[in-house]
Structures are given as C-alpha cells and as structure tokens.
Amino acid sequence: MKREILLWDETIFKDREVLEFDHMPEHFAHRESQMEALKFSVRPAFAGGRPVNTLCLGPPGTGKTTAIYKLFSEIEAHSSKVVPVHVNCQMDHTRHAIFLRIYSKLLGHSPPASGVSFKRVLDRIARTMVKENRSLVVALDDVNYLFPEKEIDRVLYTLLRAHETFPGFRAGVIAVLSEPALAYVFDPRVESVFQPEEVPFPLYSKEEIRQILDRRAQIGFYPGVVSSDLIEKIAEFTERAGDLRVGIDLLKRAGLEAERRASKSISSEDVDRAGERSRLVHLSSALKPLREDEILLLTLVAEMGASKAGDLYSRFQDSTGSGYTRFHEILNKLDAARLIDTDFTGPGQRGRSRIVRIRYDPGEVLESARKRRESGG
Numbered sequence: 541m542k543r544e545i546l547l548w549d550e551t552i553f554k555d556r557e558v559l560e561f562d563h564m565p566e567h568f569a570h571r572e573s574q575m576e577a578l579k580f581s582v583r584p585a586f587a588g589g590r591p592v593n594t595l596c597l598g599p600p601g602t603g604k605t606t607a608i609y610k611l612f613s614e615i616e617a618h619s620s621k622v623v624p625v626h627v628n629c630q631m632d633h634t635r636h637a638i639f640l641r642i643y644s645k646l647l648g649h650s651p652p653a654s655g656v657s658f659k660r661v662l663d664r665i666a667r668t669m670v671k672e673n674r675s676l677v678v679a680l681d682d683v684n685y686l687f688p689e690k691e692i693d694r695v696l697y698t699l700l701r702a703h704e705t706f707p708g709f710r711a712g713v714i715a716v717l718s719e720p721a722l723a724y725v726f727d728p729r730v731e732s733v734f735q736p737e738e739v740p741f742p743l744y745s746k747e748e749i750r751q752i753l754d755r756r757a758q759i760g761f762y763p764g765v766v767s768s769d770l771i772e773k774i775a776e777f778t779e780r781a782g783d784l785r786v787g788i789d790l791l792k793r794a795g796l797e798a799e800r801r802a803s804k805s806i807s808s809e810d811v812d813r814a815g816e817r818s819r820l821v822h823l824s825s826a827l828k829p830l831r832e833d834e835i836l837l838l839t840l841v842a843e844m845g846a847s848k849a850g851d852l853y854s855r856f857q858d859s860t861g862s863g864y865t866r867f868h869e870i871l872n873k874l875d876a877a878r879l880i881d882t883d884f885t886g887p888g889q890r891g892r893s894r895i896v897r898i899r900y901d902p903g904e905v906l907e908s909a910r911k912r913r914e915s916g917g
C-alpha cells in the first residue's frame with residue numbers, strides 16, 4: 541500500500557521558489573495585449589527615436605510589475621540601444637534618489653563621491669546617453685509615492701525636458717499606478733510633455749486565476765499534492781479577495797499546513813486554515829496606493845466597527861474638514877478595493893444611513909495602516 545505519511549526529511553514542494561511573490565513566472569498568461577502595448581511604446585527607441593510615455597493602471601496583483609520586468613529583460617536581450625531602468629518609488633521617492641538609480645544602471649556603479657550634486661549626476665547621465673546614442677526608458681513603479689510634495693512633477697520635468705539642455709538626449713517614462721485611473725493633476729509644464737498612453741491591467745477573472753494558479757501548483761508541488769478541486773476552491777477565494785497574490789500565498793501556506801500534518805497532499809481544511817493569513821496579503825497591497833485621507837477614513841471604519849455612513853462622515857469631517865463629495869468618493873474607492881463593505885443593509889438603505897463595515901480584522905487594519913504611514917507616501 542502507498543505510504544501517506546511524509547517522513548521528516550521529505551517535502552511536498554518540488555520548487556518552493558515559484559510560490560514566492562518575487563518569482564518571475566516563465567509563462568505570463570492573459571497579458572498579451574498589455575505586453576504588445578508596452579513593446580509598441582518602446583519601439584521608437586530602437587530606431588533612434590523617443591520612447592512613448594505610458595501609464596500602466598490597474599489594481600494590485602494584476603501583473604503590472606511583472607509586465608515591466610518581462611519587457612525590460614526582452615529589451616536587454618535584444619539591443620543595447622535602449623537603457624531600461626526600473627525604479628521602485630516606495631524605495632526611491634525623491635528626484636535625487638531616482639537619478640542615482642539611473643546613474644548606477646547606466647554606468648554600472650554609484651557616483652564616486654557620496655553627496656554629489658544633482659546637477660552633476662544629471663549631467664553625467666545625459667552626456668553619456670548622448671555620446672553613446674542610446675535612449676532611456678524609466679519605469680516609475682508605484683508612482684503614487686512621488687505625489688506628495690509634487691515630486692513627480694520635478695522628476696518628469698527633468699527627464700522629459702532634459703533634451704532642451706542636452707540636445708540628442710532621449711527618454712521615455714512608464715508610470716505604474718495601482719489604481720483604475722490617474723487622479724493626479726500635473727503641473728502644466730509637465731502636462732505639455734507627459735500625455736501618456738494608458739495601458740489598463742484589469743482584474744483577472746476566476747478562470748484566469750485558476751489557470752495561473754494551476755500552472756504554479758504544477759511547478760511548485762510534486763504530482764498529486766494538490767487536486768484540481770482545491771485549485772478551484774483557491775481560485776474562488778482569490779477572486780473574492782481580489783488579488784492574485786492571495787492565491788499564490790495560499791498555495792504556499794496550505795502546502796506548509798499539509799507538511800505540518802505530515803501529509804503528502806493538501807486538504808480542504810489546510811486551505812481553510814491558511815486562508816485568513818493569506819487574505820491579509822491583499823490588505824497590505826491594497827493599502828499601498830492610498831492617500832493620507834483615504835487611510836484615515838479606513839482607520840475610522842476599523843475603529844468604529846459597523847457604523848452608519850452619516851456618523852462616519854461626521855468623524856471624518858471633524859478630522860479633515862473635507863466635504864461629503866470627497867467622503868463619498870473615498871468610501872466608493874475603499875469598497876472597490878475590497879477593504880470595506882457598504883452594501884449589506886437591505887433595500888431602502890442608501891446615502892448617510894448606509895452601514896459601513898471593515899472586511900478585515902480591525903486590529904490588523906490599524907497595524908497595517910500604521911506601517912503604511914511609516915513607510916511614507
């Protein structure tokens with residue numbers, strides 16, 4: 541008879557690495573049109589032109605960063621005419637830091653002296669690019685971290701108008717934002733040079749999620765560890781949470797739960813047990829793009845428990861001085877991000893008497909919001 545118990549030195553994971561978020565999936569399904577649009581935007585750069593500015597928009601976990609990485613590795617494999625630089629704006633959120641990142645990528649090392657002036661960094665980048673007749677493509681990932689203090693205007697102005705000072709300098713920007721639309725109003729001097737082509741990244745459907753997770757599971761686990769019924773269950777859970785990362789995390793955690801029981805296969809109970817923690821993965825990614833007043837309203841919902849929209853509004857107005865329109869806008873946004881529920885009051889309950897509830901454990905929300913505030917943005 542086949543042994544069902546896992547020995548202490550055995551594992552059900554064939555390749556753990558594929559269940560990590562930073563794993564670059566070999567097969568990037570359901571994003572063909574977005575990849576085409578991105579390739580189209582950098583194409584002019586290969587012929588000595590300027591890349592087309594682009595804006596990738598979509599909720600967390602819809603493959604925006606993955607698309608950029610794929611694009612950039614293809615560019616690097618194809619030609620040295622184009623210099624692609626990926627900037628994580630959560631880490632590099634000043635113009636100086638971003639240009640240091642570009643400098644290091646282009647020249648292969650940091651500037652010799654720390655504290656070197658911005659002007660010298662820019663000068664070196666622009667002259668090198670012009671001399672080598674190359675084009676720059678800068679991806680500003682999570683660009684919302686550049687909105688406070690209007691840092692984004694300074695970054696775009698410098699990148700996209702540098703050719704006025706350094707003739708022959710060519711640069712394009714791919715901005716990445718975890719939201720369905722761009723609400724930021726640019727400085728007019730930036731707007732005249734930055735009218736990006738929008739590339740939408742919609743949420744994956746349940747079937748798309750199922751296919752993606754199925755493939756991960758095939759590579760990540762040994763055969764027979766996870767059944768197709770369970771993949772279906774995980775896909776449903778992931779669709780409800782609204783973030784593919786939840787599904788990837790759930791596969792991994794459910795696998796660990798099975799190993800804890802020394803079982804050679806994952807059970808439905810393993811998935812249930814892992815579910816709550818995995819759902820929190822969405823919480824931190826959904827908080828990432830939120831503005832200060834949006835986080836404030838979310839924390840009020842967490843603190844007040846199930847409350848009437850009218851009561852919530854009074855507290856919100858006391859703290860921010862904002863009007864009902866803004867309050868309503870944020871409520872809808874938090875609802876769309878699946879952070880709150882505003883709709884289970886039954887017929888006839890509309891407007892200020894709507895009941896608003898948090899979709900996560902309030903303590904977890906307050907803790908994540910605190911971390912998000914500390915990380916800036």
Ligand SMILES: Nc1ncnc2c1ncn2[C@@H]1O[C@H](COP(=O)(O)OP(=O)(O)OP(=O)(O)O)[C@@H](O)[C@H]1O
Nearest residue numbers: 561565568569600601602603604605606718784825
């Ligand atoms: N089409 C896909 N096929 C396989 N894996 C995918 C696909 N789309 C996304 N993923 C995986 O989902 C995770 C999240 O993807 P990614 O980081 O690209 O999303 P994102 O839209 O940039 O999210 P955020 O806005 O939170 O930064 C990654 O682990 C990535 O490998």
